[in-house]
Amino acid sequence: MQRLSTYDVPARDRLSYLHDFVARHVAGLRFKPADSDTFAFDLAAYFLDERTTVGTACYSAVLGQRPKDLLAVDGRQDYLMTIHTADYEVAMEGKSPLVIKAGDITLVNEGEAMAFALPATLLKVVSLDEARLAAIAPRVRMHALHHIPAEAAGASLLTGYADLLRAASPETDTGRRLAGSHLYDLAALVIQGAGADAAEQVRPSLGAARLELVKTDILRHLADPEFGVADVARRHGVTPRYIQRLFGQEGLTFSEFLRDARLDAAYNALGSAGSRAATVSAIAFDAGFGDLSHFNRVFRQRFGATPRDIRAATLRRCQ
Template identity: 25%
Template structure:
């Protein structure tokens, strides 16, 4: 069988009326790559572009866009005719991925995988550039059963291969559309093997899967935390009493996720606060008001924890979002 020719993916909102741009991105791009529901960030102009290629079992797309959010819903999953894994590697900006009760904040040089057979979401609160890979699940059949253990986890934190993969990917995404069919097929095969090696590392470093009962208990604990993040008194004792589980058992559940309940609560509060700091609808709220709304009653502690998490003070983080909202994406 002769090698297949790469099919180009090329689209941009440039030149469209501002009122039509997001609808175009939703219909032509989001659903063409992966069937996703997109939602804009209110009060901001929107610009986006994508360039990439499709090969048999593999699509690679370089995306630059303004802030927005995407969601893989059950309705889209039921329409899907194939089984795919979606990898997102951040070139610039920040992304948050959520799946299987986990969330991860990704910065430049890092990436995460999501399983397109289950709901997931991605959020970009500012202008960003990413490389998105859609890989047929059949390409890594012997690893597919363990993918649920590493969805919405940082690949960069657990894999020594990931930095090599990232550099290869940046070059691959630029060259794949101009390679001859035989060359592009060979490069794609080598890339898939490198990606599989990175997955092996992350799977081996991930905690062993919980039993069905323990997984359900962990999900209940996370759900309770999400619904009570604005309560200052939220702690292990409160969760324990509400779920009728011992504090020791709850902490064991979170230890299996390489964290603790306390750290999980702080992380989710900081992530929620970060979203509000760049939300135009909350521009009139002070930093202290946003901190208190998310369960922080000590502004200095909030500021220190926020800087440690996002490398910016809360005020600088808010200001950088405002500047990006005015200037829009930088030219490709």
């Protein structure tokens, strides 16, 4: 992960550092702040491979462009996929500006001159290798700019998976390679129109990406004892049976994953010095267990010790 913020460099050098960071990690662009005195930015970039980057950028109001002279120098041809939190305008050379709504996806080829006007915004960006993307989504070469509404089929899965990679990036080369493949497949699904044929071609990546998003959703709702497979299915717009099939691919059931995640949360809390004042029952309930005897039983089966054993060991360490 690479980061750059306004406060990392002297004011006189901010634009040059910004141009260098963006050019090295994402795209060749030039920026002109709406107000140089108050201009601020905060950038982060994570690399799945040398041609694929996921990141975020927070800007105060700014104009940007990819002019012809810059194209001639760097020769970039890859695609930039962006999602903004505010409406903004983008214009390809010789065409009228297009208003992009917050949450929509744009896919822009760096081989074409363009300009954009951003209000204060947070944007999520993915840099995609043009040749790799075109090999599975040939339709991408039909246009230099693709505008994909947030409600388009497959769009929420693509953006959700990209968000997941930003929040929990794979730490191994194998993980990064698999995550990159899933990301390209999901982008291809959206570009090709998310029809049955396109979905069939990328089915393994669809399932893997969906399962990771489902797991993340479950982890956010562990404390709710009523949270179940029907809630997850409804939130993701699929059936409970589909959710169960996703877990089945890993030799698990939804209930087993939920139980183990709650047990892990409880174990971590019991072993934390910061929760010494909490009772075992309070920790169990906070982890989403509604039945204390059931919690004690499955905890011992999982960890080979009782919750009180873990709590006692924690207290001894803290003395």
